[in-house]
Every structure is written in structure tokens, then in C-alpha cells.
Amino acid sequence: MTIFGYKLPGMSSLILWALIWEIVGQTGWTFFIPPLSEVIGTLIDVIGTPAFLKAIYETAYAFLAGVFFAVVIGIPVGILIGKSRLLDELILPWVNIFLSAPLTALVPVLMVLFGFGMKSIIITTTLFAIWIIILNSRAGVKQINRSLVDMARSFGASPLDAFFKIYFWAALPEILGGVRIGVIRAVKGVIIGQLLISIVGFGALFELYSNNFMMSHFWAVLIVLFALAFSLSEFLAYLERRVSYYASSR
Amino acid sequence: MDTAVSVLNVTKNYGDVEALRDLSLDFPRGQLTSLLGPSGCGKTTLLKIIAGLLEPTAGNIEIDGKQITGPGEDRAFVFQDFALLPWANVLRNVSFGLELRGVAKSEREAIAEKYINNVGLTGFEKSYPHELSGGMRQRVGLARALSVDSKVLLLDEPFSAVDEQNRRKFQEDMLELVRNENKTFIFVTHSIEEAVYVSDQIAILLPRPSRVSEIIRPKGFRSAGVENIRRSKEYLDIVDQIWASLRNYVE
């Protein structure tokens, strides 16, 4: 957005929201929402503690691994089911099922299959992020301009060439949109995994703080989490803008 | 006569729509054959079948006597709707055919550069398709097909959006390729004049379901030169003759 001809950076509206938060907190409307300044103070206090650093490490590790798998599996699967009727008919119903399965319900099965460690948490994270990536890639591929596919084939593109040079790029705006949303969901996924499976990392902190009504600690962790989500989402939004030049002229 | 491409009893249905019915046609090597026919009669369909992009419902295609099973290096296609990669600039688009054939980057860009120059787009190498005019886009597609140097060229209304000046240049270039490099052209156009001027053989197609109704082999006009041909009586006669027969079939 531009104000008086000056272009405001993307997330600068957060300052506005932070201000509202501070005001609400100061009014003491509810003890659940302490003023932002207090939260920041707490954050500065706790951020260097070993417990906090360990939680960040555990969370970041599970998150990054989960997103990695969601992306490298989700995009190819989405593209493949978008272009092939057979695969779509085979896989889409299951995508729908996993999509709508309450993950809490899958947790016991996951635990049985993968144990309680990092592995299950990573898988939960992946399960949160992957479906939107698959569905968006599929949607992107389904509206591909057929002439491009024909063109690539007529110039002798191998299936791999077609995949990387045509389908991927043609669907890229949708894929990036999907990855962006998937990544944000993964943030939630990693926390839910840490709450549902074994209580470690940020999940453990949330549980601890909210059980003990330590609201400013609670919000401090949330802020760190949101910062993570925002910076990733902004980075991906930047990539999206990089492809917007052709997104609307496909 | 040496046949480069033969279409043997090809039928093509799209669901209920019968586009081609039992169509057979030979394309002699080193010659230019034009396909003339009403809009929607199945010219693009036929070209795509020859290119190996569509499966015919019945019949088959032979190239050098061998039945085709799909697209091949021996054929290059110029698409009616250009089919440019919107995310790639002109240079990448033109060199894309070579890229798919595994030509090294520096080499394929040098070749692409040459063809970009040929179609008059020097200076636009870094532009993206959405920054080009219709005719410029069409020329990008043309340059891409020419750059892969295939033996058979399938051109689907390749000059429809370019100006007269460019069109004449491309016609000459095309004729030169036929003459000097023994390439086989299969050329779709709606301009009877153009067909008469450039073709060794003109196949007139019936409206859907399409078959070949007539094959005409105009000759001797090229030597006269573009400038004068329009005033030549034989030329005008043959144009009128084709026009008459096209109109007949349509009505």
C-alpha cells in the first residue's frame, strides 16, 4: 500500500495491530491479554534460556523437515494427478480423506507406525502442509494451456523435461500460493504435533504456560511463532510477486 | 516422386464431432504443400496428427515409409496460437526447442539469436511474451520452429498476424529453404493468393468431416517475382478457380 506516494513495506500494518494490542492490554480487559510491552519484556527475559533455545531448535527442526517433505512430495503428486486422469481417480479420493480426517484421529496410528519421536511430529507437520500444496498444484496444472503441452511434446520433450519445464512453471503461481499457505499451516501442524504426540518444543511451552496462566510467557512464545510464520510467508509472497508478471497472462 | 509424409486413411472424431473422415494425402519431399479449407474443417487437427500430437481414430501416418508413433525430431511445428512460454523471455522461447534437444546453452543461444534477427525481433530478446504485440509473438513461434532445423515443417497459419512486409520476407525465406535445403513444408493458410504463390501443391479440403476434394499443382509463378505476379493472368485465373471450387464445396 502507498501513503502520500510512499510505499509501505508489506507487513508494516503489523505496527498498527501491535498498537491496538497494547491498548487492549493496557485497559486490562482480560488477564488473557497482557499489554504487548509486557510480553516483549518477558520475551527478552526468556529468549536466552536453555529451555527456550532447546524448544526453538526442536520446533524449527521438525518444522523445516516437515515442510521439506510436504514440498518435495506435494508438488510432484499434485502435478501428476492434475495431468493424469488415472492417477487422479486413484489418488484424489484419498487426498480428500486425509484432508478431512481429524488429525487427532490419525495420531494413534501414526504413533504405532512411527513412534513418538521427532518422526511422528515431522509427519504431522507434513500432513498439515501437504494437502493444500497438492490441491493447488493440481488446480494449476488443470488449467494449463494445452498448446504449451503440445508444443513441448512436438519438440521432443521427455516426460521429465515436460514436468520441469512446462507443468511446473505453468502451475508455479498456484504452486507458490499453495506452498505459502502450506508453510503457514505447517507452523500450526508442528505445534499440534508437539501437543498431541509427545509434548516437546514450543508445544510443551504452550502447555506449561497456559496451564499455569502465565499469559505473557504464553504470548511471547506465540510471537516468536508468528514471526516465523510471517517471515516465511513474506519470503514466499516475494517469490509469488516474482512470477506475477506471467501469472495473469497465461 | 519421393514422398516424405503420407497420410493414410485418417479418421478423427472428437466425441460426436467428426473432424476428418478417411483422409489420405501424400506430401512430396522437398516441396511445399498448402492445405486450404474452410475454418473448422480440420486442418489443425490434421497437422497435429502428422506431428504425432493427436492419435487418429483410424488410419495412420508414415514418414519416409515408416509409421509414426509420436512426435519426432524430424518434424517441427508452428502453432496457430503461438504456444509461447509466458514465463520465458524471447531468447529462451526461441531456443526452447534446442534446449529440449539438449543443445548446450551458449550454442543454442547463438542459433536463437540468428533466428530472432531473421524474424526482425532483434532488441526484444529480453522481452516477455506479454510485452509483445500479436505479430511479434507469432514471429517468436516461427523462429523457434525454424531454429531446430527439422526436415519437415508443419506451419499452422504462421503468418496470419504479421504485416505484409514480413509475410513476403518469410515467404521468400521459406521458398529458399525448400530450394536449398530440400525441406518439406506443410503449410496451412487461408490466403488463396499466398497458397498459389508459394505452393508446389495445394490440397483443398472439404468442410467437416474433411477429406481432400482436389489437389492443384500451380507452377511457374515464383520465377515471375512477387511484384508482377499479382497482375499475371494465369495467377489470377488459378486463384479464381480455387476460390470457385472452395465456394462450391462450402455451399
Next chain:
Amino acid sequence: MDTAVSVLNVTKNYGDVEALRDLSLDFPRGQLTSLLGPSGCGKTTLLKIIAGLLEPTAGNIEIDGKQITGPGEDRAFVFQDFALLPWANVLRNVSFGLELRGVAKSEREAIAEKYINNVGLTGFEKSYPHELSGGMRQRVGLARALSVDSKVLLLDEPFSAVDEQNRRKFQEDMLELVRNENKTFIFVTHSIEEAVYVSDQIAILLPRPSRVSEIIRPKGFRSAGVENIRRSKEYLDIVDQIWASLRNYVE
């Protein structure tokens, strides 16, 4: 003379690319004006500016003496790239202009039906754009523009993909609209012959940055009838004259 549309000192830059520079041109009411110029010279740009789709960098457009501020009911556009709605069938696409003007469904479909028939697409009302051939798509775009019955029609290479037979029919239809309904046509084509045959006035544009280099008012050919005109000496002379001047400017 009564001027329907005037272009006053219009300049248009796309970033660094200067497409139009200080271009002025009048379009007389109830006449057909053709724009002829090399590919990429800015014809589409000019049409879009007249249509109110693009803002000129400088200068302005007047219609009936009033400066325009955006698109209006008085103008209808045929797009070079057809611009069909891929999710809508032919009937919906053709009636889309009327739909946007709030015409009731049964009425607009009746009108659309008529124009679909006019452009020879009867039987394809329920087909989607991706099931049509290139020329058929173009005709859908044509029917859509005709159906809204605007006073000024902006046609960007409207016949480039249709066959000779249809092209001649559309030319006659267009001339009839000029004659009987006093419509004003602004017509982009690359065919000098076509321009000479249908136009009251031909504006020849220079290559980018574009200005009008010459205005030619061919006359008297229409009465002779399409069949004979191609053999008329005056016709051929004027075509040659335009060709010569186009070629001059390009080189």
C-alpha cells in the same frame, strides 16, 4: 465532415518502449477507417486507448467531441487474441456483452443466436472455446462485438484466422453496417487488398514510435463487386502504391 472519434496528440510509452508518439487522427462517422502498419507498431495499443482500456501517456481521445474517460457503450471491441471466457460456452460468450448491459436472458440469447448463425457457428452453441478451431474462436469474438450494436466498432485483425469464404462474407456484412446503420468502423488489418477494398480511409502508420504517415482514401472499388476488383487496374495500382510506401517506411 462529421467526425465520430478523434485521436488528439496521443503518446504512449510502455516503460522504455515508446509505442505511439504524438499521434493524431480523425475517424469520420459512418465510415470505415483501416489502420495499416508494420507488426508491433502500436495498432492494438491505439485501439485499446480509443476503447478506454489503456490510459495514454499524453494526449486524449474525443468521441462526438467529448473527451472519453474509460470504456463506454458507444464502442465495441474485437480482440486480436479473442479474449473468450474459457469456462463459458459459445452462447454465453456471444451474449456476454449483452449480459453485462443487463439485457434479459431470453432476449440476449435470441440476439446471440442470430449472430452465432451470422458467423456460421450454428450447432456449436454448447461448445466450449477449447473445443473450437482457431477461426471458430475468432468468430465467437466477432459475434460478441456485433451483438451489442454499438455505434463505433474497434476491430483488431478480426478476420486473420477465418477462411476466405467467411472473410468475404464478413466484409460484406461490415460494409452493409456502414451503409445502412451509419456505424463507424476502426479496422486493423495486415492485408493491403482487404484495406483497399473495404475502407473509406486508410491510415498508414510508421513503425514504432508510431505516427500517421499518410492517409489514403480509396474509392469506387466496392461498386465493381468483389469478383472483378482483383483484376481492376486502379485497384492494383493503389495496392502497389500502399505497398511501396509501407515498404519505404519500414526500410
Next chain:
Amino acid sequence: MNRSLFLKLLSAFIVFGTWELAGRIPVSYAFPTFFESMQALFAMTMDGSIFVAYAETLKPLTLGVAISAVSGIGLGLWIGLSSRFEWLFSPIFIVMQAAPLAALIPILVMAYGIGLTSKVFVVCIMAMPVIVLNTASAVRNTPTSIKDMGRSFLATDRDVILKIIIPAASPVIFSGLRLGISAGFIGAILSELKITPTGVGDIITYSRSIADYPSMYAAIFSIIVLAVLFLNGLERVENYLFEGNNRGYVSD
């Protein structure tokens, strides 16, 4: 029998077969076989308890999903169209999307109590962000050439949105909608697990606490079936509304 149905049945057979086998090994005492679960489901159907439960669960679910779908698409359009609005509101949805809902439930309970309102809120928080964000990015990618066409035929802003942008964006909007709605299902269950166990959530918690795993799996199974049926219905709607957008598969 048509091919598509056959494939569906085949893949269902494989998956349920694997389930049955896994239950028989058994992989865990807490993992019932497919048939046991189906028996439990049958029993619940016969005594009607499942219908009573769904009558309860569907209230927040349908309400929340309806609110999210309508206002989610509306907000998404707005965000996609106006950079000012995007600047102001897209952070909210990113926050909502990333917020660990389970941890926030106390706040909801505090603000909206333990009744229907907070459950509807949970469903909305789950369902809305993905609908909003997907719609917004789809709107930004609408082809310029047909937007121009619309404008030249005098489309009002409303026309452009309803007749050009929405249909053009519909594949991506619908994929967001699908995801949002299924997230809504999860939200409904989550709210019944975390706020107050009623309806299907109650069957799940209760049978879990008495270690009646077949009933627990039966309840979960039923909600998944419902969600899948609903999503298939949604796909039908999409294909019906925007038939021409379905250009089939490249593989055909």
C-alpha cells in the same frame, strides 16, 4: 460398471483390507480391525445414537462452514483486489492460520463461553484463512486479457468480480474451499474435543476413555465419510457451475 467407480472400489478395498490386516496382527491393542469398527458403527446406527450425535455436531459445523465460505470468499476477493485492504488484513489471516488453536481455546472459552458460539468460532478460525488466502492469490492471477474484455463491454466492478474474476479463479478458490471446509470438519471435532464434548466428539472421547476403540474408530470413520461425501458434492457443484473450466486431463 464404469472405470472410475471401479477404481474407487478397488482402492477402497486395498485400504480397508490393509486396515483389517493391521487390526488382526494386531499392530496395537488400541487398533481395532475394520470389521470390528464397522460393527460398532452399525450398532450406533441401529440404536440411533449416531444420528443424535450428528444432530449436535452439524450445528456448529454447518454454521461455521457457511460463514467461512461466504465471508472467506468475500474477504479473499477484497484482499486480492485492493492492495490497501491486503496491507491491513492479510497479516490477520496469516496469524489465524498459524495460531495453535488448541492453545488458544481457553481464550475463546473466556470470550464466547462454552456454547455454540465458541464452537462456531473454532470452525471459522480453522476454515477461513485458507479460503481467504487462496481466493486472494487466485484473484491476483486472473488473466488480464479477459478482464480488459469485460471492461470494454462495460462490466461494472461487480460484473468483473462475479462474471470474470470468480469463474477464472474458481479452480483455485475451490481448492481453498475444499481445504477450508475439511479444516472446518476438523475444527468441529476439535471444538467438541476441547471445548465441550458433545455430538461426535463426545462419542470419540467417551469411547476412548472407556477403551472402546472400535466405537472410537467408527465415529472417526463416520465423520471422514461425511467429509468426503461433502467434498465430492462440492466438486460436483464446481463442475456444474464452471463446467467449461474443466478441460479434462492432459493425459486423455
Next chain:
Amino acid sequence: YAAKLKIALAETPSDELAAFFVALDRARANGLDYEWTAFSDEELAIQAVLSGQMNIGFGTPYSAMQRSKAPIRIIFQLSKLKFFPVTSKKYNDLKDLDGEPILLHSRGGGTDSIANVIEDKIGIKFGKRSYVPGSSNRVVALVGGQTDATIIDLSNKNKVVKKFPDKFNVLPMFEVDSSDEALFANLDWIKENEEQVGIFVDALVSVWRDMHRDPTIISKETNPDGPIGQLPKEILAELDGFYTDAVAGGLYDPNGGGRKAAAADMEWYSAAGQLTGDPSTLNIEDFWYLAPLDAAMKK
């Protein structure tokens, strides 16, 4: 040879688990090698032990023992079902709750059975029961005015009393001996690892006994680098207070529960609907494995 003992907690380490971790530290000193994983609830911990991924779990898996026929046995009672009816100022006594709505954890859960027993003993009938899982969530509902009566655990009761000293009443409750949290394990595994189980139960009994003598030993013995020592200082500051209250309130049985607890459990969980069959006919040996506890008590 002794593999690492894998313990499944049913909640995150917090003040209530401090004593347990002190016992773990003592056991380690005696050569027990262990690791722990925190699960979000008891059911998950039970499932983890059932499927053999964890050795020892937290919770009261009576219905799982009866239904799944898995050879699971309880070896130690960690804490008793100490729950507190907390209400707004509207009510002063359990009798006042006759016909009144009440907020509980979940259908068939611990607080639900407490409500059943209250009804039995006091001779009242609660009105509509609604459910909100999690004591802290019920506190929120109470504070937020969503309910006037609920039943919560000791730690949350203390927080309510401290934060809102005169807004709520804690109603007097009768004694309950049955278990809230117990340690359980697979019988086959116990038999294979008698020695480890022995060390562990010994340590627990010793801490539980010491704690009864002096509740502050918990905070003194807490390892500052362990999971409890890492908790925020606000929580650590409460440890002494919490354990003093807990010991005074009889939350912990210095004898590890044993037969008395087992008998109470049979009674209680039958009443709560988690066990089927007449409580007097149920065989304690099918639910408890008492050998390690008996051995420890002799020391």
C-alpha cells in the same frame, strides 16, 4: 544388560510432577537408566504402553485392562483423586448443588465419577452436566462466568484461591482413596525387568515417605538442570507451598496405594462406569502387580 526404561508421562513436567522427578533422580543414582516422553493425555500414554512403545505409563487404565485384555498392571499409586468442587458465591455447600448445572471434564472421566459419587453420598442429583476437558479450561469458564460450579484439581484450585481470593467458594469434600494417576506397565515386561522396576518403586516409596516428613525436600532435591529445574521461576517459587498443601490434603499416599488403593479403585471405577461387573468379584491381581511395592515397603 538393562535397556533404557521408557516412561510415558500424561502431561508436561510441571509442579505436580516435581516429586516424581525427584524419585527418578534417586533411582538414577541407584543405577536406573531411563528416558521420558510427555503425552498430551492419559489415553495416549495408555495407548503407547499398550502398543509396546513405552514401558511404563501414567494414568488409570482400568477400562483398557478390562477391555483390551492386554496384560497391563498398575504398580504404584502416584496420586489420589483429589478434586475440589469450586463454585461461585452462589453455593456454600454440596447440598446446594442439588438440581444445579455443573461443569465436568468429560463423560466417563474422573470428575464425572466424582460427581456420581457425590450424588450417591450426599443424596443429591446434579442438574445438567456439561463438559470442558482440562482443569485450567474449566477455571477459565468459571472465571469468565460461563458456569457457577465445577470440579477441578488441586493445583488449579490453589491458583483460583490465590488469584481470586474472595470470588469463589471451595466446597468441603469427603475423603477419596482411589487413584487419579498411577504407574502401570506390561506384565511381561515387568517380569523381565524386575530389577529395574524394583529400583524405581523403591525410589518412589522413599521420596513419598520423605515428602510426608518434610514437603520442602522436593524443592531442595530438584535438579536445577532437569525438566523441573528449567521451569519458569514463577512456578518453582510455588513448589514448597504446593507440596505442603498436597501432603496436608492427603494427595499422596506414602505407602504407594497398594491393596487399599486397589480396593478403592475397584469400587470407584465400577461406580464411574469404567469397570463392568460387581466390584467385589473383581480380582485385584488382574489389575495390580504388587510384588515390587511389597518389597519396597519391607525396606
